[in-house]
Structure formats: structure tokens, C-alpha cells
Amino acid sequence: MIEQNLCLLLVVIPLLAAPITAMLPNGKLPWLMTLTVTWLCFTLASWQLSIVIDGSVISYELGGWSPPWGIEYRIDAMNALVALIVAGIAAITLPYALRTVEKEIPLQQTSLFYSAFLLCLVGLLGIAQTGDVFNLFVFLEISSLSSYVLIAMGKQRRALTAAYQYLIMGSIGATFLLIGIGLIYAETGTLNMQDLHLRLQPILDHRTVHTGFAFIVVGIALKLALFPLHLWLPNAYKYSPSAVSVFLSATATKVAVYIMLRMVFTVFSSEFFKITPAENIFLLLGVFGVIVASIAAIYQNDIKRILAYSSIAQISYMVLGMGQASVLGVTATLVHVFNHALMKGALFMAAGAIVYRVGTSKLDSLNGIGRQMPWTFTAIFIAGLSLIGIPGTAGFISKWYFILAALEQQSWLIALVILLGSLFSVVYMWKILEVMFFRPATETDLPVSEAPLSMLIPMWTLVLANIYFGINTELTVNVADTAVKLLGVVTYHE
Amino acid sequence: MIDIIIGHYNYWIVILLMMAGFYTVINRGNLIKKIAGLNIFQTSVFLLYISIGYVEGGTTPIIADGFTIYSNPLPHVLILTAIVVGVSTTALGLALVVRIKEAYGTIEEDEIHDQDMSL
Numbered sequence: 001m002i003e004q005n006l007c008l009l010l011v012v013i014p015l016l017a018a019p020i021t022a023m024l025p026n027g028k029l030p031w032l033m034t035l036t037v038t039w040l041c042f043t044l045a046s047w048q049l050s051i052v053i054d055g056s057v058i059s060y061e062l063g064g065w066s067p068p069w070g071i072e073y074r075i076d077a078m079n080a081l082v083a084l085i086v087a088g089i090a091a092i093t094l095p096y097a098l099r100t101v102e103k104e105i106p107l108q109q110t111s112l113f114y115s116a117f118l119l120c121l122v123g124l125l126g127i128a129q130t131g132d133v134f135n136l137f138v139f140l141e142i143s144s145l146s147s148y149v150l151i152a153m154g155k156q157r158r159a160l161t162a163a164y165q166y167l168i169m170g171s172i173g174a175t176f177l178l179i180g181i182g183l184i185y186a187e188t189g190t191l192n193m194q195d196l197h198l199r200l201q202p203i204l205d206h207r208t209v210h211t212g213f214a215f216i217v218v219g220i221a222l223k224l225a226l227f228p229l230h231l232w233l234p235n236a237y238k239y240s241p242s243a244v245s246v247f248l249s250a251t252a253t254k255v256a257v258y259i260m261l262r263m264v265f266t267v268f269s270s271e272f273f274k275i276t277p278a279e280n281i282f283l284l285l286g287v288f289g290v291i292v293a294s295i296a297a298i299y300q301n302d303i304k305r306i307l308a309y310s311s312i313a314q315i316s317y318m319v320l321g322m323g324q325a326s327v328l329g330v331t332a333t334l335v336h337v338f339n340h341a342l343m344k345g346a347l348f349m350a351a352g353a354i355v356y357r358v359g360t361s362k363l364d365s366l367n368g369i370g371r372q373m374p375w376t377f378t379a380i381f382i383a384g385l386s387l388i389g390i391p392g393t394a395g396f397i398s399k400w401y402f403i404l405a406a407l408e409q410q411s412w413l414i415a416l417v418i419l420l421g422s423l424f425s426v427v428y429m430w431k432i433l434e435v436m437f438f439r440p441a442t443e444t445d446l447p448v449s450e451a452p453l454s455m456l457i458p459m460w461t462l463v464l465a466n467i468y469f470g471i472n473t474e475l476t477v478n479v480a481d482t483a484v485k486l487l488g489v490v491t492y493h494e
Numbered sequence: 495m496i497d498i499i500i501g502h503y504n505y506w507i508v509i510l511l512m513m514a515g516f517y518t519v520i521n522r523g524n525l526i527k528k529i530a531g532l533n534i535f536q537t538s539v540f541l542l543y544i545s546i547g548y549v550e551g552g553t554t555p556i557i558a559d560g561f562t563i564y565s566n567p568l569p570h571v572l573i574l575t576a577i578v579v580g581v582s583t584t585a586l587g588l589a590l591v592v593r594i595k596e597a598y599g600t601i602e603e604d605e606i607h608d609q610d611m612s613l
Contacts, residue, residue, distance in 0.1 A: 171536075
């Protein structure tokens with residue numbers, strides 16, 4: 001019974017829980033409710049992945065209408081992986097959220113905060129589950145609208161302008177996606193992804209299809225924060241409440257990467273991708289993104305902003321993998337989607353812990369903090385190693401695959417850029433570590449204590465996961481392998 | 495040529511509205527005008543979808559005696575959903591503008607920027 005409706009339950013449970021949470025009295029109760037729901041979703045998502053990990057596909061007909069007429073939820077390894085990342089990060093963020101939300105969100109807004117959090121979870125999980133492009137648009141808007149609300153709940157007034165800017169750019173992106181979907185609907189008369197794929201193949205040379213593709217790619221690129229459409233991201237991550245920046249940095253852009261893969265390879269096809277200029281544009285923007293965002297990260301003087309720019313650089317890696325349109329490249333992208341969620345989750349949790357104790361994430365005020373908060377400092381250190389790609393950490397696995405993919409295509413330039421990006425990340429991570437550890441604490445600063453245990457445990461769970469998935473790559477690489485096979489990516493040798 | 499212009503006049507209106515809205519969003523510094531531009535931009539997409547669903551000589555898609563050609567109802571349904579999304583985006587955007595006005599005392603983008611920079 002549960003197993004048959006598994007993929008729908010993942011969306012319905014948080015969707016029903018959100019309004020209930022909004023009606024609960026403020027305080028700890030909404031948190032408890034959200035905690036229960038996220039862990040339930042995490043369990044269901046793991047279960048779902050264990051079903052499809054062997055390459056099978058779950059097709060669920062919503063309301064009993066068979067596809068392509070009804071909405072179909074179609075779960076293969078890639079959907080299940082993304083759903084697991086989203087649900088897993090939500091489940092690990094919630095224990096962390098308790099203390100930060102108490103400190104950062106006014107008491108009378110807590111139930112609304114958790115309600116918005118659940119809605120954001122619904123949207124992201126829905127995107128991962130659905131097999132219908134219009135349904136995907138609706139879920140994208142659910143997650144976006146709730147994330148605007150979450151970001152605007154930040155303490156400083158700049159959170160408001162950051163949320164506003166994100167709202168404008170996000171809505172433009174979503175509307176572009178809507179235009180694109182409309183155009184391919186006009187050509188094919190269907191919205192189901194599998195059906196679209198079949199019907200688009202004979203008419204891939206139509207100009208409307210190309211226009212639709214362009215609108216879809218630009219629309220998702222805005223959500224993805226693909227360089228140079230990334231302007232909304234640094235402020236949105238910096239000024240949002242700590243728990244929100246953890247959740248969004250680890251999931252929102254990763255889900256956008258998933259949408260891009262789904263649209264490019266499932267709805268259109270790798271043949272089509274090859275005949276459009278999109279491939280070269282992705283490679284070009286990926287190369288520039290890695291370099292420009294990494295250099296920008298070096299010049300920031302705020303931990304959260306450094307991490308935000310580093311996120312843009314990491315997304316550019318994924319775009320580089322996608323742009324190669326080879327089996328290895330897309331596998332690397334998927335592996336990195338997973339690993340990057342782990343490392344950025346851990347790093348933003350550490351940054352949030354610092355904000356919790358010190359009250360700011362500006363580097364100038366963090367002299368010597370590392371000695372007073374040794375566990376947080378070590379977490380940043382290890383997650384930073386993973387970000388750089390030191391062997392033994394999860395980051396190494398994804399870097400390894402990215403370089404393998406680049407070498408397979410004999411694109412030396414891309415391999416060089418990936419190494420260069422790692423080098424830059426050494427510089428900006430060192431900048432944080434140097435301030436935190438080697439600079440003497442100024443005497444006027446009040447001594448701070450280590451972050452509370454409820455924040456350290458989730459943080460360290462992610463840090464240890466970084467090490468675990470750096471040594472045991474079975475899960476990530478196997479799932480990514482299966483997913484890419486089902487995605488129908490074809491490698492072309494030039 | 496004339497045929498293309500006159501025959502597809504609805505699409506020309508769509509493009510005109512789309513560009514007008516998009517330009518307003520990018521060009522205007524007033525936060526409310528930006529939201530208005532965003533609205534126009536979204537409305538043009540609604541028109542695009544409704545144009546797609548139109549069938550020449552078709553009636554409202556309700557089964558009745560004497561009518562055999564119906565407009566395609568699916569785009570209408572899709573656009574009802576998209577309108578709801580548009581309304582909530584507008585509501586949220588305007589709510590944010592109210593909060594920004596309370597926090598900064600202005601809704602002009604450059605003045606907000608100046609205040610942020612002067613800190």
C-alpha cells in the first residue's frame with residue numbers, strides 16, 4: 001500500500017503538513033512537526049532509491065489517468081537521488097535549525113517560518129518526482145515563492161532587498177521556462193516528458209522547437225545561478241537565516257541542475273543538444289564561471305559571501321560536465337550534485353554556527369575564533385578540503401570524474417580550468433582558516449564558546465559523510481551510473 | 495508578408511507586451527513599477543498560451559448538440575494555474591515592497607543602494 005504510493009506520499013505528506021504547521025501555536029511545536037515530516041520524507045526517499053537503484057522505473061498515474069493524458073510521476077535513479085538529497089538535507093537541517101531559528105526568527109513567526117520551509121521542501125521534492133513539464137513549473141514556483149519568503153525572514157533589512165531581487169530574477173526565469181514549455185506544447189500537444197521526447201524527435205529542426213529550447217535553457221540557467229545570471233545568489237545566501245542558507249545552498253541550485261539535465265537529455269536529446277550552440281555556450285560559461293566566481297570569492301570579506309561565490313564556481317563545474325554531453329561528464333555532474341550538497345551543507349552550517357555565537361560572518365570580526373570554537377573550525381577545515389578536492393574526501397571523487405570526463409574528450413583546457421578552480425578554492429578557504437586560526441584574537445572581543453551540540457551534531461554528520469563518500473563511492477557512483485544510462489546520454493568522440 | 499503580420503496579430507501583441515514588460519522590469523528603478531512590468535510580462539505569456547489553444551471556428555469546450563469543433567481546453571487550464579502563480583508572485587512582491595519601504599523609507603532602487611553602501 002505505502003510502497004505503491006511511495007512517490008506521491010513524498011510530495012503529499014509535506015504538502016498537507018505545511019498548512020497544519022502554520023496553524024500550530026508558535027514555539028517548539030512547529031519545529032517538532034517539521035522535524036517529524038522531514039525525517040519521514042527522508043525515510044521514504046531512501047526507500048524509493050533502494051527500489052530504483054537497480055535501474056527500474058516507477059511510473060505513477062496521478063488520479064488514475066494514464067499518461068500522456070494525466071500527470072505522471074516517473075521515478076528513475078536520477079529522480080530518486082535528487083529526492084534523497086533534498087529530503088536528506090532537510091532532515092539534517094532541522095535539528096540544526098532549532099537553536100538558530102530561536103535566535104534569528106521572532107517567536108510569533110516560527111510556525112509560519114516552518115510552514116514556508118515545508119512548502120519549499122514540497123516544491124523541491126515535487127520537481128524531483130514529477131514527469132510532467134507543466135507540473136514541474138508549478139513545483140518550481142512553489143519552491144521559489146517559499147524560498148523568497150524564507151530569505152526575507154533574515155534579520156538585517158538587506159534580507160528584504162535580497163529577497164526582492166531574487167523574486168524578480170526568479171520570476172523572470174520561471175516565466176521564460178513557461179514560454180519555452182508553451183512553445184514545445186504548441187509543437188507537440190503534450191506535456192509528458194517521455195511523450196515529448198518521442199514527439200520532438202521527428203521535428204527537431206523546427207524553429208519553434210529551437211526557440212522553446214532557448215527559452216527553457218535561459219529560464220533554468222537563471223534558477224541555476226549560471227554565470228553571468230548569478231547576481232541574485234550571493235546576497236540571497238548571505239542575508240537569509242542560517243538554517244535557510246544551509247538548506248537552499250545545498251538543495252535549490254542542485255535541483256535546478258537536475259531540471260536542466262532532465263530537460264536537455266530527456267525532453268530533448270543529446271543529439272539535439274549537439275546540433276544547438278547550447279553545448280558550446282555551456283562550456284564557455286562554465287569555464288568563465290569557474291574562474292570569475294572563484295576569483296570573486298577570493299576578494300570577499302565575509303564567510304557566507306565567500307561560500308556563496310564558491311557555490312557559483314561549483315555550479316559552473318556541473319555545467320562544464322553537462323556541456324560535454326558525454327556519459328562520463330554527466331556522471332561527474334550527478335556525483336558532484338550529491339557531493340556538493342554535502343560539503344556546502346557542512347560549510348554553511350559552520351558559518352551559521354559562527355553567526356550564532358559571534359553575531360556576524362564578517363572576516364574582520366572573526367580573528368582567532370577558530371581557537372575558541374575548535375569543532376566548528378575543524379568542520380570548516382575538513383569540508384574545505386572536500387571543496388578543494390583532497391583525496392579521501394567526497395570532493396575528490398567528483399573532481400576526479402570531472403577530469404576523467406575532460407580528458408576523455410581531450411579538452412585539456414577544461415581539465416586545466418578544473419585544476420585552476422581547485423587552486424583558487426585553496427586560496428579562499430585558506431583566507432577563512434587563516435583569519436580564524438592564525439590571527440590573534442583582538443582583546444576587545446568577548447570570548448565566545450563552542451556552538452551548541454544541536455548544531456555541532458548535524459554539522460559533523462555532514463562532515464563525516466564527506467569523508468565516508470570520499471572513501472566509499474559505491475552509492476554515489478552506482479546511482480549516477482544507472483541514472484545516466486536511463487537518461488540516454490550518448491558520448492560523441494570528435 | 496501582410497498575411498504574416500495581420501494573420502498572426504495575436505502573437506505580435508504577445509511579443510509587444512512581453513518586451514514592454516521585460517523592459518520595464520529591467521529599466522525602472524521603482525520597485526512597484528518593476529512588479530507592474532513583471533505582471534505585464536507574465537500576462538503576455540498567458541495570451542500566448544490562450545492563442546495556442548484557439549481552434550478556428552471552435553466553441554467553448556462544453557459538449558452540446560450541434561457543435562463538433564471545440565477549442566483546446568488544456569492551455570486554458572494551464573493558464574489558470576499560471577495566473578494563480580502570477581497573483582501570488584505579485585502579492586509576495588508587493589508585500590516585500592511594503593517591508594522595504596518600512597525598513598528604508600524609500601522604494602527607489604538607487605536610493606536603497608546608496609543607503610546600503612553608506613553603512
